[in-house]
Amino acid sequence: MNHLPLIIKREYFTKVKNKSFIIMTVLSPMIMIALIAVVAYLSQINKNSERTIAILDESGLVSPIFQNSENTEYIVLENMSLEAAKTLTETQGNYGLLYIGKFTDVKDADKFIKFYSEESPSITLINRMESKLEKHLTDLKLESQGVDIEKIKSSETRVTITQESFMGQKTSxxxxxxxxxxxxxxxxxxxxxxxxxxxxxxxxxxxxxxxxxxxxxxxxxxxxxxxxxxxxxxxxxxxxxxxxxxxxxxxxxxxxxxxxxxxxxxxxxxxxxxxxxxxxxxxxxxxxxxxxxxxxxxxxxxxxxxxxxxxxxxxxxxxxxxxxxxxxxxxxxxxxxxxxxxxxxxxxxxxxxxxxxxxxxxxxxxxxxxxxxxxxxxxxxxxxxxxxxxxxxxxxxxxxxxxxxxxxxxxxxxxxxxxxxxxxxxxxxxxxxxxx
Amino acid sequence: MGNLLEAHNVSKKFGNYTALNNVSIDVPQGSIFGLLGPNGAGKTTLIRVINQITMPDSGHVILDNQPLQNHHVKDIGYLPEERGLYKSMKVGEQALYLAQLKGLSKAEARKRLAYWFDRLDMGDWWNKKIQELSKGMAQKVQFIVTVLHEPKLLIFDEPFSGFDPINAILIKDEILRLRDEGATVIFSTHRMESVEELCDHIALIHQSNKILDGKLIDIKKQFKTNTFEIGIRATNELALEIELSEKFTVTPTSFKTLGNELKRNIKLAENQSPNDLLSFLTSRGEVSHFVEIIPTANDIFIQAVKNN
Incomplete structure (x- = not known):
């Protein structure tokens, strides 16, 4: 006698009719989706949170590169000492103070750049500022050596290698x-x-x-x-x-x-x-x-x-x-x-x-x-x-x-x-x- | 009538442990066959061999004149000692499932279940879950599931454990009724009073060997010791007692009577007949009690196990 179908049927229906199985089936995707939504939402909030950063640029060469963006506002402070700028930034509750000292030579300009903040600043923010500064200082250095920046910019090239298998199939x-x-x-x-x-x-x-x-x-x-x-x-x-x-x-x-x-x-x-x-x-x-x-x-x-x-x-x-x-x-x-x-x-x-x-x-x-x-x-x-x-x-x-x-x-x-x-x-x- | 079931020289080893050693039993058609033995003797293994749950190492089983085959599953109803039901399944659904596994169609199973539920007063249990039932109630469901497909051979392993006395009688009567309707019953138990009451044949398994089997009456005859329990009122009890112990083997005994007579067990020798004893006693006083001692199943069980 072949009872396999009967057994399969029983096993299937007792599982499917089981309360905790039904609850799991309905709730799991909801929980998963809710989690994803919460994560997505939170990262969006994080992105959107506005920061105000004060800049005290004693060299006068750097501050123009910091343009206000969607969630970061830059205030350029002028004619005050570093101590005064720090106090001001702190009392105004701003995120931090970027200080660029008066450097004589572009070569060692980076030694004069500091960032003050109450808590340790976000790494992405620091990275962003660093890359901006790096780019700008490189340009300044090149300029000081008499190189035409425009020429360099126009000759920059991007390469995307087109991949192809021996069979002639293109891949990417x-x-x-x-x-x-x-x-x-x-x-x-x-x-x-x-x-x-x-x-x-x-x-x-x-x-x-x-x-x-x-x-x-x-x-x-x-x-x-x-x-x-x-x-x-x-x-x-x-x-x-x-x-x-x-x-x-x-x-x-x-x-x-x-x-x-x-x-x-x-x-x-x-x-x-x-x-x-x-x-x-x-x-x-x-x-x-x-x-x-x-x-x-x-x-x-x-x-x-x-x-x-x-x-x-x-x-x-x-x-x-x-x-x-x-x-x-x-x-x-x-x-x-x-x-x-x-x-x-x-x-x-x-x-x-x-x-x-x-x-x-x-x-x-x-x-x-x-x-x-x-x-x-x-x-x-x-x-x-x-x-x-x-x-x-x-x-x-x-x-x-x-x-x-x-x-x-x-x-x-x-x-x-x-x-x-x-x-x-x-x-x-x-x-x-x-x-x- | 022939035998419904015959087991021939069945042996089974589990590793180094011998569970059954060359056991043969014959279960006559229409009998209630008591399979007795101490715990761990091998009864359950033998029952599992009959149910094709365990394959014997050697020997074979004949059911209804055929070697045991897959399709015989529907001819056997088995109530194991270790029994239970799916706890979270409804009574009706579960009974239907188990009946279908025994080869009944769904419609037929439903019809028969209705009959049995009615018969055992379980009318409104159909949609209850097993975990809502008491142990005795669950046992009733189990009993029905065992007998529902009207098998030729019913095997009950300790069927009365877990039943209250009223339900035990109910189930006992059902077993007897099924026997009267033609079923053959194998009955494995420790409860000797139910053996006495129900079984007409027995087999005794001890330490994996069958040590005794046959008709219960024959076995009793074989085990009787020609001993009589007597009660007598005599004028001179002391003289009578001396005289008795000269002629017979006498041991003291006690039983309940209205009077205050001399009570003794008297074992007869080979050449002595009960009439010899009786006529001797009547000549000495007034006999108030004269009964042959028939060994109970319990006595036989204990004696046979001890002798081995």
Whole structure:
């Protein structure tokens, strides 16, 4: 008798109808969006806060370069001593005082420049002032040596290297970033999925054990069927939750950015990367080039590989989670068994984010995209950069072989473990169970 | 009538520990079969082998003249000793699920559940969650789930634990009724009074070996010691007692009577018949009590375990 559909149905509906599951599903995207909005809002406030900076320029050569900007106002003080200027700035509650002493030679002008403030000033402000001063003083120096500044300015050149593969495919920085975002998102998604829903599977196995219904169930169903049913049912619930999160998140994002007029895209790191890349390469329309980069991705390959690696990788880990749930009596005992599972997973994400970004086809990324416990995450991150099909196939075969082995192994542990109560098993006990 | 279930030379080891050593049992069709034994004897392992939860290392089980197969799951109803239900699932939903796992269609399961809920006064429980029920109430649900698919073989492991006396009687009557309707029952318990009351066949497992099995009556005959409990009023009790101990093996005993007579247990030798004893006694005084001591299941259990 095949009870798999029945088990999947029960697992799915008990998960989906569960109150905390529903609350999580609805609240999580709201909390996430609220957080993003708050961060974006705060950084905007920070940007907008107005500062007044007093300038005492005894040389008389520098102050004109400081023009009032949107959030910084400069007041030029004249005919007073440094002490008087300090007191004035402090009593007026201004942000700080930029003091430029009377220098005789432009060469050592920087020794005469100081900034006084009540608290330590913002680093960005100092940087901005420094770069302005540097530029201006350089110009002054050049001028003092009789160089025509206008000529220098007119001969300044910007270079954007056009990247092209041997196959004749044009690439750009934006392309790389889009690939990175796609690969990173896919790998990270798998990582999150395994952790969230693997745990859910584990808890549901433990629940069956502690409620002692397990023996009744397995007198009607093969443990293997129960385990697979649990994994599939919980995963479907997971997919449902994810889809709702994406839809809800997208919806909220649009609404909130519409209402508050905050460009949330800019607040996210990938958005910043993109806009930075676009200014670097002088590409006028970011959106258009992102879309172009998107179409240049190996999409069919990406989708197929994503599905295959995602499913195989997820099943590999979730069967281990089920086995852990079967081996212990309560959640507190799971820690020592979870650690060896989480290690390769975290390693995979680190390798993905550090070495794949650095060099997607380097030795380390390549090796780890073949090792079954890290390959789903690492390979998913590499694929957007173009991985030869044979590598994908070999990696997938290794992964599936390992997956079949772990499911067999997990089923053995599961079969024995679900009927074991009391003592927390050691690794040695678990190895013994396989022979039962 | 033949045997519904036969286990032949079933052995099972867990690592170095032998849980069952060459155990064979025959469970006759329509019987209530008591599977007895101290804790850890191997009863649960044997039951799990019958339920195909555990695979035996050697030996095989025949159900209904066929080697045990997957589809036999629907012919067996099993109430394990370690039992429970999904705590956060509703009673009705849960019962439907478990019934479907046993191969019933949803509609059929619903119909039968309605009948049983009505029968055991559980009318309004359908939408309650298990965690809202008392232990005894949950046990009722469990009992129904065990018998709902009308299996040929019912296996109860300590079925009465957790029931109050009223519900225990209710369940006992239901078990007897199911037997009368043709089901065969395997009954594993420590409560010897319920063995006495219900079982017609027993098997005793001790330290992974079967040490005794057969019809309860036959076993009792085998274990009886030809001992009689007597009460007699005689004019000269002292003389009678001396005379008795010369002829028979006598041990003191006590039981409740209205009078104040001499009470003794008398064990007969091989060549002595109860009539010999009785006619001797009547010639010496007025016999008020004369009963053959039949070993109780409890006595048999303790004696058999001790002898091994």
């Amino acid at each position: 920085k934006i392309d790389s970033i889009v690939k990175l975002v796609f690969g990173g998102a896919a790998g990270y998604l798998l990582f999150m999925f395994i952790i969230i829903y693997g745990n859910m599977i584990m808890r549901s196995v433990i629940e069956e054990k502690t409620s002692r219904i397990i023996e009744i169930i397995i007198s009607s169903v093969k443990p293997m069927q129960l385990m697979l049913g649990k994994i599939i049912g919980t995963s479907l619930a997971g997919v449902t939750q994810f889809v709702i999160w994406i839809i809800l998140g997208g919806l909220l994002l649009t609404i909130i950015s519409g209402i508050f007029g905050i460009n949330l895209m800019e607040a996210s790191p990938s958005g910043q990367l993109l806009s930075q890349a676009s200014t670097d390469s002088n590409i006028p329309d970011v959106a258009q080039s992102v879309i172009m980069a998107f179409y240049k991705l190996p999409l069919t390959n990406l989708i197929f590989a994503f599905l295959l690696f995602f499913i195989a990788g997820y099943l590999l880990y979730s069967s281990l989670y089920a086995a852990i749930g079967a081996a212990v009596d309560n959640e507190t005992d799971t820690q020592q068994f979870l650690f060896p599972i989480l290690m390769p997973l975290i390693l995979a994400v680190y390798i993905g984010f550090f070495t794949v970004i650095e060099n997607p086809h380097g030795t380390i990324s390549t090796i780890f995209s073949f090792i079954p416990f890290t390959s789903p995450v690492v390979m998913l991150m590499r694929i957007p950069f173009g991985v030869p099909i044979w590598q994908q196939v070999v990696s997938l075969i290794i992964l599936i072989a390992t997956f079949i082995f772990t499911v067999w192994f997990a089923a053995k542990i599961y079969r024995v473990g679900i009927l074991m109560y009391g003592k927390k098993p050691s690794y040695r006990d678990i190895l013994k169970w396989i022979k039962y």
